[in-house]
Amino acid sequence: MDSDIKTRVTPLDELKLPNKTGHDCLVVIYSSDTRQLGKRHLLGNQPVSLGRGSDNTIVLENDSVSRRHCKVERRGATYHVVDLDSTNGTYVNDQLVKDLQLRRGDQVKVGDTIFKFLSGSDMEAQYHETIYRMTIVDGLTGVNNKRFLLEALEREIPRGRRHDRPLTLVMLDIDHFKHINDTYGHLAGDYILKEMAQLIKNRLRPDDVIGRYGGEEFGILLPETDLQGGAVIAEQLRKLVAEHSFVFEQERINVTISMGLAQLAEGWDVLQFIKHADERLYEAKRGGRNRVAT
Numbered sequence: 001m002d003s004d005i006k007t008r009v010t011p012l013d014e015l016k017l018p019n020k021t022g023h024d025c026l027v028v029i030y031s032s033d034t035r036q037l038g039k040r041h042l043l044g045n046q047p048v049s050l051g052r053g054s055d056n057t058i059v060l061e062n063d064s065v066s067r068r069h070c071k072v073e074r075r076g077a078t079y080h081v082v083d084l085d086s087t088n089g090t091y092v093n094d095q096l097v098k099d100l101q102l103r104r105g106d107q108v109k110v111g112d113t114i115f116k117f118l119s120g121s122d123m124e125a126q127y128h129e130t131i132y133r134m135t136i137v138d139g140l141t142g143v144n145n146k147r148f149l150l151e152a153l154e155r156e157i158p159r160g161r162r163h164d165r166p167l168t169l170v171m172l173d174i175d176h177f178k179h180i181n182d183t184y185g186h187l188a189g190d191y192i193l194k195e196m197a198q199l200i201k202n203r204l205r206p207d208d209v210i211g212r213y214g215g216e217e218f219g220i221l222l223p224e225t226d227l228q229g230g231a232v233i234a235e236q237l238r239k240l241v242a243e244h245s246f247v248f249e250q251e252r253i254n255v256t257i258s259m260g261l262a263q264l265a266e267g268w269d270v271l272q273f274i275k276h277a278d279e280r281l282y283e284a285k286r287g288g289r290n291r292v293a294t
Contacts, residue, residue, distance in 0.1 A: 023123055024079060026072070027130055029107070030114035030139030032062070037139075038131055041115075047073040050110050051084075064088050064186055065111035072102070079117070081108055088187055094194070112186060114139055138212040140190060141197035149211025149219050153270045156223055160264055167264040168230035170220040171277040172237075175256045175289040177216040188248040192255055199244055200237055217281075219274070227263040227294055234259045234292045242290060256290035 024043040028036045041048065041058055049056040051069040060069070066086035072079055079102045083090040091109040092100050102108070104126070108115045118126040138145040144152075153169070160167040174180070174196065181189040193216060200220070201210050209221040220237075222230050238257055246253045260280025264273055284293035 024117070024119045025123065025127075026058075026108065026115040026117055027127065028113060029116045029130060029134060030112075032112050036113070038134060040127065043072060043074070043079055045074055047071045049084075051086075060111055060113050062111040062113070065113075069110055072108075075101075078102070079119075088185070094191075109190075112190065138197075141194045141212050143197045143201050143218070144209060144211040146211060146213050149209060149213065149221065150270060152209045152211070152221055153273065156221060157264060157268075157270065157273070160223070165224045166226040166229075168222040168225045168227055168261055169264070169273055169277045170222065170230060170234050170259055170261050171213070171274065171281045172218050172220065172234075172257050172259040173281055173285065174216040175258055175285070180253060180255070184248065184251060184253060188251070188253065191248045192246055192253065195244075195246055196241055196255060196257070199240060203237060203240060204233075219277070227261060230261050230263070231292060231294050234261055238290065238292055258284040258289045259292045260284050261292065261294045 026041045026043065026048075028039045031037060048058060049068060049071045050058045050060060050065075051067050052060060052062065052065045053067040056068065066084070066088070068084045069086040070081055070083045070090040072081050080099055081090060081092060081097065081102055082099045083097060088111065089096045091097065092102070092106055094109070102117045102119075104117065104119045106117045108117060116130055118130065136144055136148040156167055159165075174192065177189065177192075180192060193212075197210065197212065197218065200218075204210060204220065207223050211219050213219045222233060225233070238259055241255060241257050244255070246255045258281060260277050260283060262273060262276035262280060265276075268276070280293040284291045287293065
């Protein structure tokens with residue numbers, strides 16, 4: 001693939017659970033530094049500054065983060081996030097903001113790090129729910145993660161064989177994703193990943209499963225679907241992405257995807273199933289990209 005980013009699943013026992021309730025806090029739900037996942041930053045009366053500089057309350061060592069990027073400050077009973085004229089901006093729920101009151105569950109994006117704002121008396125329950133979601137959902141794109149996809153394959157393979165029903169796997173990859181990052185910046189790349197993933201997710205059927213396999217590669221599991229039916233769905237998704245208007249900070253970005261399909265065969269386990277779909281994906285990319293290979 002065009003990226004060497006790898007997905008890492010963080011076991012629950014590696015995350016420190018809070019031992020107090022009633023505190024407002026920011027929890028890291030996505031970061032390129034996997035050591036930060038699940039880390040909790042308490043909020044209080046003093047402003048909390050975020051930035052690349054070592055004098056910040058929360059130090060984020062990333063080139064897309066300004067030295068003093070933003071701050072979270074208390075105003076009465078509420079908290080506001082304030083951008084400090086950062087180069088790449090501060091986002092709340094994917095919207096560029098200058099000064100905004102935070103509400104329970106809001107997601108604050110600073111560079112490549114995403115925080116979730118948890119508030120008030122049921123913070124403990126919110127925290128546990130957030131940590132659970134981190135085990136099955138990719139924090140950036142909002143679709144399921146690699147772990148969930150693999151578990152779905154483990155369930156569906158024996159089910160398909162038991163009931164003699166077809167099962168098709170689609171592996172897809174964003175074409176020239178490194179070029180997108182290099183040309184428009186990593187924040188634009190993050191936007192493309194999320195927008196594309198949600199676009200596809202919204203078009204799939206209720207029983208279909210999409211998961212981010214790693215970097216810019218995704219897997220789609222299509223139960224009770226043979227190779228021919230899967231190819232029809234894949235072509236619809238390819239066309240959907242190619243015709244979609246991806247616009248980041250008033251810049252239109254052309255995005256296409258390549259897709260490879262495999263139908264479950266006798267004797268295949270999960271890894272073999274993925275391997276055969278991946279081989280078709282490479283075939284699609286070698287054949288010129290923006291196409292489906294079966």
